[in-house]
Amino acid sequence: MIIHKVTIPELQIELKHGIAQTLINEGEIPFAIALLTVSHTVATYTNNILLKRVTAQDLIYTHSLQQNKQETDVYIEKLATLKKLSDTINVENFTRALSSFSDKDYEQAKIDIENIKDYDSKTRERILKLKQEIAFKSNDKNAIKTSLLNWVKFKDSIKTNFYKNFTDSLQVRNQKRAADELFFNSKTEQDLNESEIQSKKNTLLLTSISIIIILIICIILFFTLKKTKKQKEVIESLQKELHHRVKNNLSIIDTFIEVAKEEFADGKFSKKLTELQNRINSINEVHQQLYKNEDVTNLNLKKYIDTLSSNVANSFSNENISIEKSIQGKLNLHADKSFPVGLIINEFLTNSYKYAFDTNAGIVKIEINDKGNTYELALSDNGKGLPENFDIETTESFGLRIIKLLAEQLNGNFALTNNNGVALTIKFPK
Numbered sequence: 001m002i003i004h005k006v007t008i009p010e011l012q013i014e015l016k017h018g019i020a021q022t023l024i025n026e027g028e029i030p031f032a033i034a035l036l037t038v039s040h041t042v043a044t045y046t047n048n049i050l051l052k053r054v055t056a057q058d059l060i061y062t063h064s065l066q067q068n069k070q071e072t073d074v075y076i077e078k079l080a081t082l083k084k085l086s087d088t089i090n091v092e093n094f095t096r097a098l099s100s101f102s103d104k105d106y107e108q109a110k111i112d113i114e115n116i117k118d119y120d121s122k123t124r125e126r127i128l129k130l131k132q133e134i135a136f137k138s139n140d141k142n143a144i145k146t147s148l149l150n151w152v153k154f155k156d157s158i159k160t161n162f163y164k165n166f167t168d169s170l171q172v173r174n175q176k177r178a179a180d181e182l183f184f185n186s187k188t189e190q191d192l193n194e195s196e197i198q199s200k201k202n203t204l205l206l207t208s209i210s211i212i213i214i215l216i217i218c219i220i221l222f223f224t225l226k227k228t229k230k231q232k233e234v235i236e237s238l239q240k241e242l243h244h245r246v247k248n249n250l251s252i253i254d255t256f257i258e259v260a261k262e263e264f265a266d267g268k269f270s271k272k273l274t275e276l277q278n279r280i281n282s283i284n285e286v287h288q289q290l291y292k293n294e295d296v297t298n299l300n301l302k303k304y305i306d307t308l309s310s311n312v313a314n315s316f317s318n319e320n321i322s323i324e325k326s327i328q329g330k331l332n333l334h335a336d337k338s339f340p341v342g343l344i345i346n347e348f349l350t351n352s353y354k355y356a357f358d359t360n361a362g363i364v365k366i367e368i369n370d371k372g373n374t375y376e377l378a379l380s381d382n383g384k385g386l387p388e389n390f391d392i393e394t395t396e397s398f399g400l401r402i403i404k405l406l407a408e409q410l411n412g413n414f415a416l417t418n419n420n421g422v423a424l425t426i427k428f429p430k
Helices: 009-025 029-043 049-065 069-081 089-102 106-114 121-138 141-184 194-261 267-292 301-316 335-356 398-409
Strands: 298-300 321-327 332-334 362-370 374-381 413-418 422-429
Touching: 009 029, 009 049, 029 049, 049 069, 049 089, 049 121, 069 089, 089 106, 089 121, 106 121, 121 141, 194 267, 267 298, 267 301, 267 335, 298 301, 298 335, 301 321, 301 335, 301 362, 321 335, 332 335, 335 362, 335 374, 335 398, 335 422, 398 413, 398 422
Parallel strands: 321 362
Antiparallel strands: 298 332, 362 374, 374 422, 413 422
16 A cells, blocks of 8 residues: 555655565565566666666566576566666676576576675575575585575574674663763762772672673573574475475376376286375375475374375275274374374275175274374274184285284284174384
């Protein structure tokens, strides 16, 4: 609303430009581009060459981050027409780096960045941001880590300078106030004896020292907490990126399997490949949820098992079989235990759908309970049960052998019973 009330074009441009800078810092590049485009358009109708140049440079920067090659080149040409004010080596090198980045020539962009010398704080911020984008686009893990750490150090240095200046200002004010009080009380000190004067001076000195010590402690604690928080954010960001990449790779594998299924006319091959896809999807779902969660180490079991059971049910398309689940809504499990638990449930559901029921309707139950220091996973169906003289140690069932191995991986106790169907209970430590 404030922007529309201002009628002077230069003020409109400066207000929009200021908001656009904030949007750039917050990572909202598309919205920043919209505001900067309006600002540059208005600037072209004024005689203010400086505003034309600044808005053109910012549009080159934002379009290159979005890798909008055509728009980047347009504003580079416009900037070239603004001679003298924009014709400097640093501006040319930085503009060239942005152009190379938008053209996806990341190696040339790195070279152009290295040629930039003696830049100000704003340009340094943009260079660090561009290096970060180049590292991510190049998929260079070492460069990603280095660029993130450099970005954090840069932001911390800005805040450190701010708080240092703020602290110095407080100290100067305290010293001036103390001097004023001493001067004001100088007339009355003449009437006091030496012991009273010394006592007041000592009290004032101790108070000043105490204030300074408390202030120093507060500053140290503040920056320690900020540094710890930043380090945690960097680690979580890297973990999220890892989960995202693993999830994408598993999705590609799943797609390859789906294509392979179309190559075989034999239904047995298709069923086996579908079972393999369900196992991959049970692992993929862990990475999917961890990538979306704020907590990158723990998984919500209810949400995970709901998705997992739905995927298995959809792969068999048997509406006569229903799945009943009893899972606490707030029950979370660490990521390293989520993989074997998900695969155990996947294998049990697959076996139940394939072998437990002939043509009759059936029910498969999934239950997980928190037992204090352990979890209890209970899986059962009301199907025809296991064959007579069944022995888990000698069985040729691939699914049951996998379940047994995964239970051992969880350091859990494995119990399989055959009474009105199959019942499997696994207790494992947290």
